[in-house]
Amino acid sequence: MAATEAPGRAAPGGRAGAGRLRPRRRSAADRRDARAGLALTAPAVLLVGVFALFPLGFGVYISLTNWPLVGAYHFVGLSNYTGLIHNSVFLQSILFTLKYTAIVTIPIFVVGYALAVFVRSNRRGTTLFRTLIFLPYIVGLVAESFMAVVELQPSSGTANFVLSRLHLVTDTTAWTVHTGLATTAICILVIWFASGLTMMLLMAGMQGIPTDIYESARVDGASWWSAERRITLPLLRRSIALSLIISVVGSFLAFNQFFIITDGGPGTSTESVVMSIFQTAFADTDVGLASAMSVVLVIVVGLITFIQFHYLQRDTD
Amino acid sequence: MASVRSGRPQSGATATVGHAGNGQAPGPRAGRAGRRAGGRARDGLTLFIVGGILISAVFVLPLLWETFRSLQPESTVSNPPSAASFGHLTFANYRALLSGQDDILRNVVNSLIVGVLTALLTAAVSTLAGYGFGLFRFRGSGLVFGLVLLAFMIPFQAVLTPLFLEMHFLHLLNNLVGLALFYTTFNLPVGVYVMRNSFLQVPREIVDAARVDGASVSRTLMSVLRPLVLPGIATAALYAFLFSWTEFLGALSFMTNDSLFTLPVALSNAETGTYGAVNYGLLLAGAVIAMIPCIVVYVALQRFYVRGLVSGALKG
Numbered sequence: 001m002a003a004t005e006a007p008g009r010a011a012p013g014g015r016a017g018a019g020r021l022r023p024r025r026r027s028a029a030d031r032r033d034a035r036a037g038l039a040l041t042a043p044a045v046l047l048v049g050v051f052a053l054f055p056l057g058f059g060v061y062i063s064l065t066n067w068p069l070v071g072a073y074h075f076v077g078l079s080n081y082t083g084l085i086h087n088s089v090f091l092q093s094i095l096f097t098l099k100y101t102a103i104v105t106i107p108i109f110v111v112g113y114a115l116a117v118f119v120r121s122n123r124r125g126t127t128l129f130r131t132l133i134f135l136p137y138i139v140g141l142v143a144e145s146f147m148a149v150v151e152l153q154p155s156s157g158t159a160n161f162v163l164s165r166l167h168l169v170t171d172t173t174a175w176t177v178h179t180g181l182a183t184t185a186i187c188i189l190v191i192w193f194a195s196g197l198t199m200m201l202l203m204a205g206m207q208g209i210p211t212d213i214y215e216s217a218r219v220d221g222a223s224w225w226s227a228e229r230r231i232t233l234p235l236l237r238r239s240i241a242l243s244l245i246i247s248v249v250g251s252f253l254a255f256n257q258f259f260i261i262t263d264g265g266p267g268t269s270t271e272s273v274v275m276s277i278f279q280t281a282f283a284d285t286d287v288g289l290a291s292a293m294s295v296v297l298v299i300v301v302g303l304i305t306f307i308q309f310h311y312l313q314r315d316t317d
Numbered sequence: 318m319a320s321v322r323s324g325r326p327q328s329g330a331t332a333t334v335g336h337a338g339n340g341q342a343p344g345p346r347a348g349r350a351g352r353r354a355g356g357r358a359r360d361g362l363t364l365f366i367v368g369g370i371l372i373s374a375v376f377v378l379p380l381l382w383e384t385f386r387s388l389q390p391e392s393t394v395s396n397p398p399s400a401a402s403f404g405h406l407t408f409a410n411y412r413a414l415l416s417g418q419d420d421i422l423r424n425v426v427n428s429l430i431v432g433v434l435t436a437l438l439t440a441a442v443s444t445l446a447g448y449g450f451g452l453f454r455f456r457g458s459g460l461v462f463g464l465v466l467l468a469f470m471i472p473f474q475a476v477l478t479p480l481f482l483e484m485h486f487l488h489l490l491n492n493l494v495g496l497a498l499f500y501t502t503f504n505l506p507v508g509v510y511v512m513r514n515s516f517l518q519v520p521r522e523i524v525d526a527a528r529v530d531g532a533s534v535s536r537t538l539m540s541v542l543r544p545l546v547l548p549g550i551a552t553a554a555l556y557a558f559l560f561s562w563t564e565f566l567g568a569l570s571f572m573t574n575d576s577l578f579t580l581p582v583a584l585s586n587a588e589t590g591t592y593g594a595v596n597y598g599l600l601l602a603g604a605v606i607a608m609i610p611c612i613v614v615y616v617a618l619q620r621f622y623v624r625g626l627v628s629g630a631l632k633g
Contacts (some may be wrong), residue, residue, distance in 0.1 A: 033453045036534045040449030043442045044465050044505055051502035052468040055476035055483055062479055093522075118372065125366055130371040131619060132373035135380060138615045139608040141561030142581045146604040147383045149588060150597045155397045158382070171397070196376065204627045253474045256565045262583060274474045274566070282570065283477040305470045 044312045056298065069281075071289070080292035089268050090293060093276035098308060100183065100272070101251035107191045108247050109240075112198025117228075119199065120206045130203070134196040141193050145260035148189055152176050152261070155214035159185070179269040183260045186270075195251070205234060205239025249304055253297075273297060380608065387411075387605045391598030396606035410602035421603055423573050423576060427493060431568075431579060432561040432610075434497035438502045439557035445506070447512020447549070452524060454472055462513070469506035473499075477570055484571060490575045499571065500561045508553035511625055514544070515549030551621040555614065562610060580607050 013018065063080050067073040084090055119130045136144065151157040152175040175181045209232065217227045233240075255274040258264060259306035264271035264279070271279070281290035388406040397426060414421050449455075450462050473480075480499070487497025519542060527537040529549060564583070568579040575586065584603045615622060 003517070016452070030454075030532075034455035037449045037453030037455035038456060040445045040453065040534075041461055041465075042445035044509055047442065047498065047502045048465050048468045048505060050483075051480065051499055052463070052471050052473075052476065055479040056471055058483060059476055059479035062482075084391070115372070116512055119367070123362065123365055125369055129369040129373050131616065133376045135612065135615075136376050138559065138609060138611050139380065142565045142584075143607040146425075146588060146600050146607075147379075148582055150394065150601050151383075153597070156395050156597075158386070161398055192376070200623070200626050204623070207627075215425040251474070253472050255474065259565075259569075260588065263589075275594055277474070277478070278566070278570070281481070287478055287482070290478045294478060297475040298471065301472050301475065302470055 002150070059291045059294050059298075060289055063295050065288045067230060067287040067291070069285035069287055076288065080289050081296075083289065084292060084296065087289075089274075090280075092268060092278055093271045093273050096270065097252055097254065097273045100187065100254065101248060103183075104190050104194070104251055105244070105247055107187075107192045108198055109244060109284065111191060111195040111200055112243065115195060115199035116206060120203045130200070134200055137196040141190070141256050142256035142260065144189065144193060145257045148185065148257075148261055152185055176262050177266050179266060182270055182291045186257050186261055190251070190254075190259075194247060198247060201243040201246070202214065202239050205236045209235050245307075249301055252301065252304070266304050349429050367458045369436060372402045383601060384605050386599070388600040389598065391596055394598045394601060404522075410598040411606075414599055414602050414606065421580065421583050421606075422585075424578050424580045427577060427604065428562060428580040428607075429610075430493050431497050431500065434494065435500040435504065435556040435561035436558040438497060438501040439508045440554040442501060443505060443508030443553045444538075444546065444550055446509045447514075447516050447546070448542070450509065450513045451516025462509075465509050466506050468502060473503045474566060476566065481570055490571055491577050493577060496568060496571055496579070497561070498569055500564060501557065504553070504560055506556040507556050507625065511552050512546065515546040519545050546623060549622060551618060551624040555618050555621050558614060559611060562607075 019132045062074055064077060065073045066076045066080075115133055119126050149235070151159050154160060154172045154174045157175075159175065159275045160169060160173055163173075173181065175185050177267045212233055213235075214227055217231060222230070242300075253274055254272045255278065258272045258275055262270040264275055268276075273293070274297070278292050280286050280293060290301055319541055367409065385406075388408065389403070389409055390405065390407050390409050393402045393405065416422075446465065450458060484490050484492075484499070487495070489498070522540060523545070524537070527541045563581070563583045564579075565585070568582045569585065572578050572582060575583070578586065580603070584600060584607065587603065588600055
């Protein structure tokens with residue numbers, strides 16, 4: 001029994017094709033395996049189908065209609081999409097989100113990398129430092145955005161109290177109702193919030209690099225900096241790509257901090273793409289248009305993720 | 318170079334495995350290295366610890382500061398700071414939040430229900446799926462696995478509108494279970510990835526031995542494999558709980574009945590002054606209440622969190 005079963009399961013979960021080398025009649029055990037495998041994965045497939053894949057397809061369908069939140073709808077072809085080209089609020093939200101992403105990505109990476117270099121050793125205290133530096137990410141941007149709202153208030157907030165003592169701003173500066181100031185404050189908040197994640201991802205990658213490479217580099221007389229540049233950076237490409245993608249996609253999908261701190265204001269000048277979709281769907285109740293915006297968002301994010309996969313795939317070969 | 322790259326452990330590494338590239342510290346005991354070398358190492362360590370404390374302060378002090386501020390009465394929080402009132406601390410904000418008309422206790426309970434349910438569902442569904450993908454071969458398993466990971470490529474922010482209509486149709490709007498199912502789905506890519514890896518790391522002999530002994534599929538999972546994949550289950554549940562607890566946009570969209578609001582949504586309502594004038598003292602205390610479970614859960618279970626990062630869970 002065991003002898004006949006074992007070869008059939010030669011590669012549990014192995015790459016497709018590994019088992020097809022033996023074109024043998026499927027045994028009862030194989031069929032039992034197939035049934036069990038399908039049954040075990042069914043709940044996951046069901047959930048992904050119902051809450052992710054179906055809405056995705058449904059969204060494409062809705063984007064071709066003039067669907068209001070309540071009432072009848074009819075097909076309007078691609079007019080939602082052609083309308084987007086002239087939709088100044090949506091275009092502005094895309095430009096603003098791109099600008100925001102461009103501003104925060106490099107600082108998050110540079111700060112995260114420096115932190116990773118600092119905490120990657122196994123010295124005494126590093127575990128504690130890692131935990132403390134990572135806390136802002138764990139606590140979540142929502143709670144921190146509420147705190148920022150309170151502290152960015154003119155005259156009563158801590159931000160003005162400190163900065164006016166340093167003669168950088170007056171203590172009546174109203175951060176949240178000024179586009180430039182609000183963007184600056186939110187970018188600083190997000191860099192503080194997110195660099196811990198980049199640190200953890202890069203640190204995990206750095207710890208996977210065998211120590212003996214550094215030892216032989218040192219024997220060859222390489223300096224710290226050249227070892228970092230010639231060994232760490234090339235070997236860390238995967239982790240660097242991963243952390244950059246997570247940070248770029250995360251920035252592109254930003255919602256919480258803008259909704260909470262500025263509510264998109266003044267006007268719609270700090271409205272992110274996701275916020276623009278949210279307002280179109282639930283405030284303007286134009287679900288068709290909101291779905292067209294969503295489809296554009298899926299394509300953009302899909303492209304970024306696809307580039308990630310492409311990059312990672314090439315790297316593992 | 319190529320051999321080094323392929324030899325890099327991606328899945329096998331644990332949080333503590335592997336030394337830092339070049340941060341070798343000789344440690345406090347330099348042994349026979351001589352007094353001068355020992356002194357230099359000690360100086361290095363002191364510098365490292367002082368630097369570490371300063372850097373950590375940048376990340377932790379703001380959170381501690383807000384906790385301190387949340388203990389000030391509302392009048393201190395919303396007025397220009399004065400030395401006289403600044404040190405006067407009280408639990409008034411917390412008392413007001415946990416009783417009376419600004420009560421958010423209900424919302425804390427809602428958040429807990431959704432968070433725990435999301436963690437349990439994610440752990441259960443991911444474990445079953447990871448078991449199926451890891452240890453059973455069936456036609457199309459690669460395709461199905463790809464399908465589950467595809468959810469990782471679909472940002473939930475982008476399917477929110479159609480999902481709103483679908484959940485309305487399924488009577489899952491204003492429904493804590495519905496919200497938990499939504500959260501579970503978007504935690505599955507991470508959970509299934511982690512669990513499949515956990516099952517793939519179980520030694521083949523153990524699985525085969527269970528079969529030879531005639532253990533059924535479910536019995537093998539429950540009595541033989543469960544203890545071996547428990548760390549993976551903890552990782553999946555931890556990610557799911559933290560996601561659910563801090564999630565805002567989905568809860569804001571799918572919950573319109575304020576007795577069912579999760580904590581972030583209730584606080585957002587308080588911030589925009591739905592309950593009357595904005596009370597910044599309450600807002601701060603609410604934000605501190607929102608951050609406490611995250612810190613407690615993370616600090617207690619962080620080795621499982623790091624394990625997920627190392628195994629490349631976020632890579633999808």
